[in-house]
Amino acid sequence: MENTLLRVAGALFCHDAKRASSRTQEIELNKGVADKNIVVRPDPRLGQPGPLAHKIFVALIKKHSNYGRPIQAEVSFTKRELMRLIGRIGWGGRHSEQLARALDEIHHAFIRTKFKTKDDRSAEHSFNIFPEVYLERAENETDPIEQCTVTLARPIIQSLQDEHFTCLNHALMQQLGTIGQALYMRLHFHFANLHQDGARRRPTFSKRYDDICAEWLGGLTVLKYRSTIEREQLGPHLRQLRQANFLASYAITEAARGGGFVITFRPGAAFLRDYERFYRGRHQSEVQFEFHNDRQDVSQPLKVAYLFLEKRTGRPVRDIPYVSSKEVETAKEMLRQVIFEHMPDFLDYALAEAKKTKFDVQTLGGLKQYLAGYGERRAGRAAREATIKIREMKEREEADGIAYDRYRRQAAEALFSTLPASEQGVIEDLARERGSFGSSQGPLAATLYEIAKARITAERHADRIVPFDEWKHQRAA
Numbered sequence: 001m002e003n004t005l006l007r008v009a010g011a012l013f014c015h016d017a018k019r020a021s022s023r024t025q026e027i028e029l030n031k032g033v034a035d036k037n038i039v040v041r042p043d044p045r046l047g048q049p050g051p052l053a054h055k056i057f058v059a060l061i062k063k064h065s066n067y068g069r070p071i072q073a074e075v076s077f078t079k080r081e082l083m084r085l086i087g088r089i090g091w092g093g094r095h096s097e098q099l100a101r102a103l104d105e106i107h108h109a110f111i112r113t114k115f116k117t118k119d120d121r122s123a124e125h126s127f128n129i130f131p132e133v134y135l136e137r138a139e140n141e142t143d144p145i146e147q148c149t150v151t152l153a154r155p156i157i158q159s160l161q162d163e164h165f166t167c168l169n170h171a172l173m174q175q176l177g178t179i180g181q182a183l184y185m186r187l188h189f190h191f192a193n194l195h196q197d198g199a200r201r202r203p204t205f206s207k208r209y210d211d212i213c214a215e216w217l218g219g220l221t222v223l224k225y226r227s228t229i230e231r232e233q234l235g236p237h238l239r240q241l242r243q244a245n246f247l248a249s250y251a252i253t254e255a256a257r258g259g260g261f262v263i264t265f266r267p268g269a270a271f272l273r274d275y276e277r278f279y280r281g282r283h284q285s286e287v288q289f290e291f292h293n294d295r296q297d298v299s300q301p302l303k304v305a306y307l308f309l310e311k312r313t314g315r316p317v318r319d320i321p322y323v324s325s326k327e328v329e330t331a332k333e334m335l336r337q338v339i340f341e342h343m344p345d346f347l348d349y350a351l352a353e354a355k356k357t358k359f360d361v362q363t364l365g366g367l368k369q370y371l372a373g374y375g376e377r378r379a380g381r382a383a384r385e386a387t388i389k390i391r392e393m394k395e396r397e398e399a400d401g402i403a404y405d406r407y408r409r410q411a412a413e414a415l416f417s418t419l420p421a422s423e424q425g426v427i428e429d430l431a432r433e434r435g436s437f438g439s440s441q442g443p444l445a446a447t448l449y450e451i452a453k454a455r456i457t458a459e460r461h462a463d464r465i466v467p468f469d470e471w472k473h474q475r476a477a
Contacts, residue, residue: 005156006189007215008111008129011040013054014218015179020050020105029215035116043108046101048218053102054178056082057129060150062170067291071160076149076298096144100135103150107133113155127153134302135322146325149299169274172244179217180237184246186216188274191267195275202248202266209234209252209261226252226261234263245270297332300340304331308364311347330364337371346374403475404468411465412454419457427456 011027014020024047027040042048049057059082064075079096082088088095107130114124132151137143168188173181187205194203209229213220223229229252241247248268255262305323308331310316338346350370354361361367416424431452458465466474 005159006185007036007038008040008113009054009057010182010186010216011038011214011218012049012106012109012111012129013057013178013182014048014050015054015182015220017051021047023048023219027219034114034122037114039112041110041112043105046105046108049102049105049109051178052098053105054181056099056102057106058170058173058181062173064152071157072291073154073157074149074151074295074299076147076294076302078147078298079145082148093142093144099145103130103133103135103148106130111153125155127155129153129156132317134299134306134317136302136305136325136328137322138325141321145322147298147302147328149302169270169277172246172270172274175244176240177237179220179234180240182216182218183234183237184241187241187247187265187267188271191265191271192275195267195272204264204266206262206264208255209263212263222260226254229261238263242268244268246274247271296335300335301328301331304335304340304343305364307344308347308367311344311351312361327364330368334364334368334371338374342378346370349374349377400472404471407471408458408465409451409454412457412461413450415461415464416453416457419461423460427453427460430456 007029011029014023024042024044027042027048029038030036040048060075060077063077063081064072067075082099083095107128110126110128112124112126114122117123129152130150131153134149135145136147137145168185173184176184190205191203194205210222212234213222220233223233229235234252238247238250242250245268248266250266251264252261253264254260302323305327306317306320308327309320309323334346335343347367350367351361353370353373354367359366416427419427431449434452434456
């Protein structure tokens with residue numbers, strides 16, 4: 001979660017639950033700095049993403065890290081997983097709606113970032129962190145969320161593919177409040193940079209308190225008195241990090257310039273252990289089974305159910321608030337007969353067939369009757385495509401053969417002119433002998449004679465003419 005993603009998270013989330021929904025103004029970090037500028041525009045209806053949204057964000061990043069490599073573009077979870085990850089015991093309608101709102105807060109917040117690329121060019125990305133959110137409910141809009149799939153923005157995926165990420169100690173983070181989580185993520189990032197740069201065993205890091213509130217904690221209120229900061233705001237979270245041995249110490253002191261305060265942090269033994277355990281070993285080589293299971297059990301059925309509604313109603317996915325568990329189960333059944341990549345084609349076929357008989361399809365289950373016909377249609381199409389491929393392959397082979405014969409003759413003619421006179425004489429005699437060419441052979445005699453001469457030259461000096469397979473490879477290159 002390093003670099004852009006970490007800075008975006010610091011600006012995006014408000015850690016004051018009472019103020020979050022009323023904070024709709026644009027947030028800008030590093031104004032005027034071309035390679036670090038970030039602008040966050042909260043949704044004017046929902047406000048700035050609050051503490052629950054931050055918990056969900058951390059939980060989703062954790063789940064995403066479990067998928068390993070290569071980097072995936074989506075994260076799926078069940079309500080049971082999310083309850084565990086965000087520390088909720090109950091799961092009623094109220095909790096579900098809080099989750100839905102928190103997802104919407106992230107989904108509808110608009111981000112614009114400016115930065116320098118690897119080759120030192122200026123670049124800009126505009127995106128939503130969660131561009132798509134797919135929800136399953138039992139039946140009605142008021143029913144609790146059963147499952148969810150969230151897609152991650154392409155700039156985030158690119159950042160993760162470029163290895164701008166850190167594996168963090170999620171077990172420790174679950175014990176913290178959202179302010180503690182945000183402090184932990186930022187401090188881990190800075191401690192790790194100092195540590196890998198060869199600093200002394202316990203590097204220290206200092207930052208202005210008002211900048212921490214603005215850049216790390218989503219515009220947290222800047223307090224005037226050190227005692228209040230220590231007692232009521234950051235102090236409880238910093239002491240919790242110290243008790244967990246992530247921090248060896250911290251100090252809030254008056255700033256030398258500009259008034260205000262500076263906080264100095266010193267890493268503890270837990271950071272050093274986590275650095276060795278998580279950070280150094282953060283490169284995973286394979287996708288883990290967890291992603292494949294989630295894709296098969298959650299993501300693909302959800303997307304098929306959404307796609308059916310999109311095609312049936314003409315409404316875009318973003319305007320479909322949820323799909324029912326019954327539709328998701330039906331999608332799972334259909335995916336046993338039609339692979340996910342063919343589902344758009346199947347739905348188009350089935351809806352067209354239903355329209356022919358004026359069948360007003362209301363549910364995905366109504367399309368089951370068209371599975372057999374679609375299977376036959378695809379089998380026929382596959383057979384026709386195979387026939388076409390075979391014909392095209394034969395045509396290519398014939399064309400290659402004709403082209404090689406032309407090349408071989410030209411190469412033999414060029415080679416003949418370089419041969420000693422004695423060898424040329426032998427080849428000419430063989431050509432006349434094999435073709436019985438004489439003055440009475442007609443107008444084609446001279447042409448046929450030259451062809452025979454080139455063929456004999458190629459046979460006698462085959463090692464000096466490129467063979468067919470090598471010629472074909474050179475031609476393709």
